[in-house]
Amino acid sequence: MDFSHSEHELRWQTIARDFAQREVSPIAREMDELGAMPPSIVSRMAELGLLGSTISSDLGGSDMTSVALAMVYEELGRACSSVRGFMTVHSSLVMQCINQWGNDKQKSTYLPMLASGQSIGCYCLTEPEAGSDAANIQTTATPVDGGYELRGEKIWITNANIASLAIVFAKLPIVDNQKPHGAITAFLIDTSTKGFQRKKMPGKELGHRASDHAHITLEKCFVPSENILGGERQGFKVAMSALDHGRLGVAAGALGVHQACLDATVSFVRSRKQFGSRIGDFEMIQASVAEMKASLEASRYLVYLAAWKKDTGETSTLEASIAKFHATEAALKAASEAVLIHGGRGYSNEYPVERYYRDIKGLQIYEGTSHIQRIVIARNVIGKP
Numbered sequence: 001m002d003f004s005h006s007e008h009e010l011r012w013q014t015i016a017r018d019f020a021q022r023e024v025s026p027i028a029r030e031m032d033e034l035g036a037m038p039p040s041i042v043s044r045m046a047e048l049g050l051l052g053s054t055i056s057s058d059l060g061g062s063d064m065t066s067v068a069l070a071m072v073y074e075e076l077g078r079a080c081s082s083v084r085g086f087m088t089v090h091s092s093l094v095m096q097c098i099n100q101w102g103n104d105k106q107k108s109t110y111l112p113m114l115a116s117g118q119s120i121g122c123y124c125l126t127e128p129e130a131g132s133d134a135a136n137i138q139t140t141a142t143p144v145d146g147g148y149e150l151r152g153e154k155i156w157i158t159n160a161n162i163a164s165l166a167i168v169f170a171k172l173p174i175v176d177n178q179k180p181h182g183a184i185t186a187f188l189i190d191t192s193t194k195g196f197q198r199k200k201m202p203g204k205e206l207g208h209r210a211s212d213h214a215h216i217t218l219e220k221c222f223v224p225s226e227n228i229l230g231g232e233r234q235g236f237k238v239a240m241s242a243l244d245h246g247r248l249g250v251a252a253g254a255l256g257v258h259q260a261c262l263d264a265t266v267s268f269v270r271s272r273k274q275f276g277s278r279i280g281d282f283e284m285i286q287a288s289v290a291e292m293k294a295s296l297e298a299s300r301y302l303v304y305l306a307a308w309k310k311d312t313g314e315t316s317t318l319e320a321s322i323a324k325f326h327a328t329e330a331a332l333k334a335a336s337e338a339v340l341i342h343g344g345r346g347y348s349n350e351y352p353v354e355r356y357y358r359d360i361k362g363l364q365i366y367e368g369t370s371h372i373q374r375i376v377i378a379r380n381v382i383g384k385p
């Protein structure tokens, strides 16, 4: 077994680390307070080639391996989950999905614009009555002359207020006692299309404050037939495969948050004194730091194993699910401990750990909650009911 990283991977890690530490970290707290990300962050990511991710250079992409992309996400996640979340949706859920399922025309039309940041993508699956149970979406696509008319609602859609391209999942009329998920179809929609309405997601306060999230209403939104992605009634497969890409991105982002919690904690326990000693000299604090480090390394191997398996071309659904489950749960525990170890200071935004704690909760929920990852893993081990 070879656990070393290639030059290609280390180069992308350096690019992402320099960008994240020099250009994102210094403004992460301000972005969190303002509840917005400056557009310059996106244009800089495009300029550095980060948005091009694993897409081939023929299509304007950066030809990264999945391992290199995971390293990029780890570095971004270490600095700011909102920035990492933006990129995971744009590059993994949207671009990798178009790359996997798009025809030549769709790929050459959309991928270069997305890689250059000229166009921002969003992925619209969740609805008020369908989150974990994605097969139950209620958005409909009615066949009309030359295409389809979409009606429905989507919620929690990351990047949607700034996106010019949306992948929207909707159901065609059910035929021949078909199961509901068999009617789902994926559509590529220009967000300026009449009937595509979006507004800021209300009440999002806990974390990912600098991310953009929208509530979308589709009202007789016309989509031409050629904008179907992956074929009629193939949308459930398209949605699930996109989540495989995205879950790996979220898992790698969680690694970054976990590393940031450890870094902040180590620095704090070395300097904070109580009872005449550095708190890092107390055994209980040492035990906590040791657990944080051990669980971080376990997550890291799971994330890079899943990415490596993806690079070999093998199915990595199970590995991505295990990596997402373990890395987000471990990072959540690390963030909680980091706040505790910072004492009262941990509760204030004078230190970054309270932001890590708020942000990591989102990673445990989106792209399949930890409950759903447990179901994926258990079904794989025990077999489907």
Ligand SMILES: Cc1cc2nc3c(=O)[nH]c(=O)nc-3n(C[C@H](O)[C@H](O)[C@H](O)COP(=O)(O)OP(=O)(O)OC[C@H]3O[C@@H](n4cnc5c(N)ncnc54)[C@H](O)[C@@H]3O)c2cc1C
Pocket (backbone or CB within 6 Å): 089, 123, 124, 125, 126, 130, 131, 132, 133, 155, 156, 157, 158, 159, 208, 213, 362, 365, 366, 367, 368, 369, 370, 371, 372, 375
């Ligand atoms: C910050 C953020 C960004 C997001 N971005 C996007 C996006 O870009 N695009 C998009 O489409 N969606 C997005 N989402 C939505 C997200 O994917 C959903 O919130 C998530 O899938 C859970 O769905 P839900 O909120 O409807 O909860 P529900 O599915 O109603 O779940 C409620 C609870 O029940 C549990 N549960 C559900 N089913 C089972 C079961 N069978 N067994 C055990 N427990 C179960 C869940 O784990 C959860 O704890 C985002 C959400 C957040 C918070």
